[in-house]
Amino acid sequence: xxxxxxxxxxxxxxxxxxALGVDDEEVAPQATLTGDLGAESIDFLDIVFRLEKAFNxxxxxxxxFPDNVLNDPELVQGGKLTExxxxxxxxxxxxxxxxxxxxxxxxxxxxxxxxxxxIINYITKKLNDS
Amino acid sequence: MRWIWIDRFVEFKPGNLAVxxxxxxxxxxxxxxxxxxxxxxxAVLMIEGMAQTAGILVGQARNFAEKxxxxxxxxAEFDDIVTPGDQITYHAEIEHINPEAAATKGTVLRNAQxxxxxxxxxxxxxxxxxxxxxxxxxxxxxxxxxxxxxPFLKPGTDDA
Numbered sequence: 086x087x088x089x090x091x092x093x094x095x096x097x098x099x100x101x102x103x104a105l106g107v108d109d110e111e112v113a114p115q116a117t118l119t120g121d122l123g124a125e126s127i128d129f130l131d132i133v134f135r136l137e138k139a140f141n142x143x144x145x146x147x148x149x150f151p152d153n154v155l156n157d158p159e160l161v162q163g164g165k166l167t168e169x170x171x172x173x174x175x176x177x178x179x180x181x182x183x184x185x186x187x188x189x190x191x192x193x194x195x196x197x198x199x200x201x202x203x204i205i206n207y208i209t210k211k212l213n214d215s
Numbered sequence: 216m217r218w219i220w221i222d223r224f225v226e227f228k229p230g231n232l233a234v235x236x237x238x239x240x241x242x243x244x245x246x247x248x249x250x251x252x253x254x255x256x257x258a259v260l261m262i263e264g265m266a267q268t269a270g271i272l273v274g275q276a277r278n279f280a281e282k283x284x285x286x287x288x289x290x291a292e293f294d295d296i297v298t299p300g301d302q303i304t305y306h307a308e309i310e311h312i313n314p315e316a317a318a319t320k321g322t323v324l325r326n327a328q329x330x331x332x333x334x335x336x337x338x339x340x341x342x343x344x345x346x347x348x349x350x351x352x353x354x355x356x357x358x359x360x361x362x363x364x365x366p367f368l369k370p371g372t373d374d375a
Contacts, residue, residue, distance in 0.1 A: 137311070
């Protein structure tokens with residue numbers, strides 16, 4: 086069932102408050118999951134499980150949070166994403182905002198792509214496409 | 216020796232739910248240190264009891280092929296204490312399971328009265344920690360754990 090972005094945000098917020106033990110007000114659209122909200126690797130799976138339940142959707146592995154990007158030498162060289170790495174990642178994550186990251190595609194900054202807004206974009210599109 | 220924090224399963228529905236009990240006895244050493252003169256069951260050991268109940272449930276759901284490791288305590292709340300002579304019941308259900316991980320929700324009962332809630336996440340570590348090598352044998356599900364659940368499984372579904 087289609088939902089507005091605001092409705093999606095409210096549910097995503099509830100999900101992140103439960104999964105990460107953070108306060109409501111910390112979950113701003115521009116907050117990063119790892120940097121601002123303290124998410125660790127297992128939390129990403131927890132978030133996926135909870136989103137699937139909250140929105141009654143299926144999230145295929147790697148669709149919301151791509152995996153195996155860093156292990157591919159064609160995609161990463163010298164600690165930075167190559168041009169083809171960046172373009173592949175953009176294709177896999179149309180829900181993320183790359184405008185800042187692409188200025189300096191340092192793998193250590195990859196986490197900055199995973200914002201609350203990234204999840205909102207993904208879910209909104211998923212619900213409206215179904 | 217492994218610390219086993221459940222005495223036996225009383226119900227086991229593969230892939231779905233497991234119920235285990237633990238009888239708390241003053242014969243157990245740790246109670247004399249926690250606390251001297253006022254023995255109570257440590258909450259952390261009740262979390263471990265739930266982790267073993269739920270972990271065996273999760274492991275059996277993949278026929279003990281995966282190495283199942285407790286990865287996250289999503290929630291642990293206890294409203295009351297447990298003392299020697301009490302029986303603890305751990306009721307665990309699988310909420311979600313996929314190739315990489317599982318989430319369980321659980322309630323803790325003392326003498327059939329609900330006193331706590333423990334929700335956990337388990338990782339199937341061979342599927343998750345890319346590049347990390349683990350011993351081939353399943354060091355998580357050794358005979359002791361598997362014998363606990365064997366009475367509830369049909370012959371041929373478990374080779375414990």
